[in-house]
Amino acid sequence: MTEENERILLAHGGGGRLMAELIAKTIAPTIYGDKPQNLTDAASVDIDGKEILFTTDSFVVQPLFFPAGDIGKLAVCGTVNDLAVCGAKPQTLSLALIIEEGFAVAALEKILHSIGTTARQAGVAIVTGDTKVVEKGAADGIFINTTGIGPRRRNTRLGFDCIEPGDVILINGTLGDHGMTIMSKRQELAIQSPLQSDCACLHEIIGLLLDALGPKVKFMRDPTRGGLAATLNEITQSCGCGIEIEEKKIPVDPAVKAAADILGFDILNIANEGKFVAVVAADAEKQALDVLRSHPLGRKAARIGVVGPKQPHSLVELITRIGGRRIIGMPYGRELPRIC
Amino acid sequence: MRLNKIQQAREQIEKSCAKIGRLVQVMEVCGTHTVALFRHGIRSLLPKNLKLLSGPGCPVCVTDQGYIDTVIDLAGRPDCIIATYGDMIRVPGKNTSLERLSLPNVRIVLSSDDAVTLAKNHPDKTVVFVAVGFETTTPATAVAIEQADKFGLNNFTVLCGHKLVLPAMRALLSGRNDKIDAFLCPGHVSIILGSRAYEPIVKEFKRPCVVGGFEAEQILSGLAKICEQIEQNKPAVDSVYGLAVRPEGNKTSQQWMEKYFEPCDGPWRGLGCIPQGSLRIKDTYAKFDAQKRFSIAQMPAEEPCGCLCGQVLCGLIEPSQCGLFGKKCTPDHPVGPCMVSTEGACAAWYKYGK
Incomplete structure (x- = not known):
């Protein structure tokens, strides 16, 4: 049972013990019930007999621009890498933007350029997307989600x-x-x-x-x-x-x-x-x-x-x-x- | 890597400890030493009869719960901004911690200067700087008060929780734990205080005081000197922290501290009241004193039930001997402050050694 005063802390999103605990005790049982699931960075799904690896990642980094990168580049690389380490050939990505009201269009353009360039260089196509704008204060500039798919490479067995x-x-x-x-x-x-x-x-x-x-x-x-x-x-x-x-x-x-x-x-x-x-x-x-x-x-x-x-x-x-x-x-x- | 020097130091330690023949207990009085000892895996390289005790050297760990609760109360005031060093936010007060409150007016700062900047940028709020730490952080708080005074920032205040290392060492040897054979003295603090500051302790209590740096080689050399002194029964002040530590210390920093602060009796977590072991802001600068500004009475310094942080800080027990350690008290759900700070003995013990 969850105590009424329990709150999500920043550390729950940090990839450490608290996150593992949140997934194991709250997210997984609520979604899957008692059936244990093998949760990995990218899931293997069967589509008409073809094995496709499938992953998603959200990006909330601050600052948005940093030496040798920005949130846009990160959003492409992060999902490409999650697929690659699971043995997939990254093929296509979706791109969802959640933008805070008042965000500079010039900054958005800069991020989009970075997304485009990184995806082109990586040889992955951005094939669908979504744009939402939230009230000032409801997001920190911009949040990005990318979801990616790709076929599994042949002659690999990872696990x-x-x-x-x-x-x-x-x-x-x-x-x-x-x-x-x-x-x-x-x-x-x-x-x-x-x-x-x-x-x-x-x-x-x-x-x-x-x-x-x-x-x-x-x-x-x-x-x-x-x-x-x-x-x-x-x-x-x-x-x-x-x-x-x-x-x-x-x-x-x-x-x-x-x-x-x-x-x-x-x-x-x-x-x-x-x-x-x-x-x-x-x-x-x-x-x-x-x-x-x-x-x-x-x-x-x-x-x-x-x-x-x-x-x-x-x-x-x-x-x-x-x-x-x-x-x-x-x-x-x-x-x-x-x-x- | 000067493996030769490391090897030499280890041999010296082995040799002296074999000759001494009994249990030798050396206390480090610096949280950074506690972490460095674990990080370098030094305990695993020492002879069985050399025991290292983690003393009251972590600023977070020695801060009493009354102080934490005061900060948490102030954080609830919408007219205040709390400026705090990072590892304070996880320390549990009686009911909650700053981290669990997750209030937008609690800001993590890296220096006292950042706290002054917050006051400049938010003239409509009163900034409360959560000033904890020993002689290393106190001069920076003094500079912050000076800056605030210079810029006429009446909305900058300091909740003074600063403490002094020497009175604590003295208090330990004067009854709380007289089994301590020697001190590995804190590197950073000694830069400010100077190595000469330990002479009265050596003279009165006949215990070696050796200032150590934080590299493996410096720590092992410091321990080697301590063991040699104990073996030869010649306690003295020494330093292996190179040129950083001068006998007289850093006069400028000392003057800053003296200008704005004065020693007073005050509560230490687990150690109780240590005579002249705390600092308070001098009356001349009362307008910067958060305690006076918000008319805060000293809150009762209760200890969480079952928590033995006090005994850990005195070197009387090892963290794993506390009944809560690793069970009710873990880094994710700390009960006592020694489990909170990365420098805390319990957290370091849990993280690196178990």
Whole structure:
């Protein structure tokens, strides 16, 4: 039973523990009743014998414009990436805009240009849409929703159930760039810094990896909200295997690390918009890294860890730079700058 | 990475702890140290007879519930804007927290300067700056008052919850926990205070006081020095925080604090009243004092039922020894303040170690 005074907190939307709790205790049971559902980033639907992957995402970022991206680019990349990591070839998108009364048309045009350019470059078509305007104060400038579909790539089999002890965990580049860029640009966190969002469409580099390795790629996920910590915890909880990662192998831009240190944030909890984690068979590690590094979005690709044995209470463990160990927990859902 | 120095420090710690032969308890009095110890996985590298205690060094954790409830009451006033550091919003008061209230007039600021800007931009509202923290954040609050005075911002006020580290260390050794063998002294606070400030404690209580930075190497070197001092029974003040810490500290910051604040007796969460352990705004600047402006009486400092944050802060128990830890009290549903702040001993324990 829900208590009358329970309210939705910002942290419920942060991709961490609170969000998982909201989905498990409120959203899923209300929609599906007692039938457990396998909820993934993109669902597989059968349309006349053809398997189509289907996903949706809403974008509410502030500021709307940030170094190396904006809400428009994000809206295309986010949905393209959700499809790509599930093994789809992103094909078409819908675009829904919720605009606040008084929003500058020039800013809207800028966002639409960005949407158009990103979609064209990604080779996805925007085929339908919707526009709503709400009263001043009922939205924060503009909110965007995109929904995307695409056929599943051939010769791939991805899923938590494919993951086995000994598989290696790869990342295509530096962590935390997007989240720290956004936070440093927000009014309250006016830090002068050269940070840039990593916002990018990943279907091309993922396509290269899947073409080269086929089913040796076991699982992929883009560590957006909640960062790498949330993604690895989801993996370990869903496949029942422990995960061990090495701090010194995790690529981080020094400026991003500095900004995170100042605010007391853990880089592993910070959002990324152009990164994906791939769990790959151990014997395919070298080939996978070679493929990733051959693409501009994978130059700094690295093997960051390994899947451990099945355990009753599987955990994500980090070996620190100095050889100590610590547990990486599921983040709460909202990173708060600390006092000093 | 200076692995050599890390290795050297670890060997020194091992050697000294073996010679000492009994349980050695070192308290860190800085929340950032608590987090850094976990982040670097340092506990997993120490000999079994070296125990690290997380002391009252996290600003959020030592703030008493009466203060939190006062902030929550003020947040309910439509004529006020609450300007607060981020990790204060999740601290539960008696009935709710700022986060759960989700009021539009509660703003997270990164610095006291942001709070002054809020006052400038909202002349029709009174800004209440939730000023907590030790000697690191106090000078910034002093500067904010100075700025508000200069710009004639009569709508800027400070709810002073600032505290002083040294009286707390003294109070701990004077009865609350005399089993503490040494202090790993806070890096940031020591930049302001100066390393010399710890000399009276070393002299009176014969306990090593070593200032540590936050890198793994600095923390381990600090612990190595502490263990060596205990082994040789030569307690002294030392610093491994490089040139950042001068013996006399940062005079300018000290002057700022002295200009606007004066020490007073005040409640600390879990520790009770610590003589001269809190700061209040001097009467000359009373118009900036939210407590006076809104005629706030000191609220009763009740502790949540079953919460042992006080004993955790004194280093008497480890977080996992509290009956609420990980059950009724988790980072998602914190009961006590040590579970709220990322710097809190319980939150760090839960997040990194369990």
